[in-house]
Amino acid sequence: MSKINKNLRYYFLGLLFLAAVFVWYAVFKETRKDLLVAFLDVGQGDAVFIQTLDGKQIMVDGGPPNKTVLRQLSRIMPFYDRTIDAVILTHPHLDHYGGLINVLRKYKVGLILDSGSENDESSGFADYQKAVEAEKSFYAQAKRGMKINLGGGAYLDILLPVINDKNIPPHDAMVVSKLVYKNNSFLLTGDMEDNLENYLLAPGARNLKSNVLKVGHHGSRTSTSEMFLGSVSPDFAVISAGAENKYGHPHKEIMERLEKFETPVLRTDEEGTIKIFSDGERISIAD
DSSP: OHHHHHHHHHHHHHEEEEEHHHHHHHHHHHHSSEEEEEEESSSSSEEEEEOOOOEEEEEEEEOSSSSSHHHHHHTTTTTTTOEEEEEOOSSSSSSOOOHHHHHHHHEEEEEEEEOOOOOSSTTTTHHHHHHHEEEEEEEEEOOOEEEEEEEETTEEEEEEEOOOOSOOGGGGOOOOOOEETEEEEEEEOTTTOOOHHHHTTTOOOOOOOEEEEEEEEGGGGTOHHHHHHHHHSSSSSOOOOOOOOOTOOOOOOOHHHHTTTOOOOHHHHSSOOOOOEESOOOOOEEE
């Protein structure tokens, strides 16, 4: 009997040790000094993960319809974390909403935001809509003028769309937002093309200057005009594209334009997931 009690005692001490390790692991993982913006390597598509100092987590798009986005999230989020505060879909194209279906199925999401456009080119958008309905989260349509407080001095400024209409073509109904944290900012453009860039450049428009520009439409020649790039004047440009994709993204013209403006370029097809940190004053790129 004494031997059994001794074994039970060791077993109990082992459990206490594992519990202590888990607690300290959680504390270590949850200690944050900087805002994180991670441009996930999901192949040919867009997926951006934001985490604030307060622990708020936001997904902007989710890449194509596979589990790549889940694998990338598992490398950034603690294994025990099964909640995401907000999911934002910039527009209903498969390489942006496809991965969000799996995200909505795996994580409990507090807020879902999109443009309201349903003018998708594929039939798969119905699966995204079903996943949204099943999640039973608070749902809203993004609109110019919205400001979403993320806590810790960070907020999302919604620059587009101007109106919500399910029949508007996806690229014309693009959700474009500017993430602001103190004196640093990130311009998240989705697949915005030059017609909407020109709208944002109109007299009296908001200041577009940003430290980081997520280059529109994976580096397509239909985006990132010289006037727009000059107005944003980013310290870094990020291009989310798949390696050797069939579209030829990023296009040569855009790479030459970025070089002309002496803008350092970070590409997911070359570097994988790109993690950028901000302390509110300075931007740093993870090795």
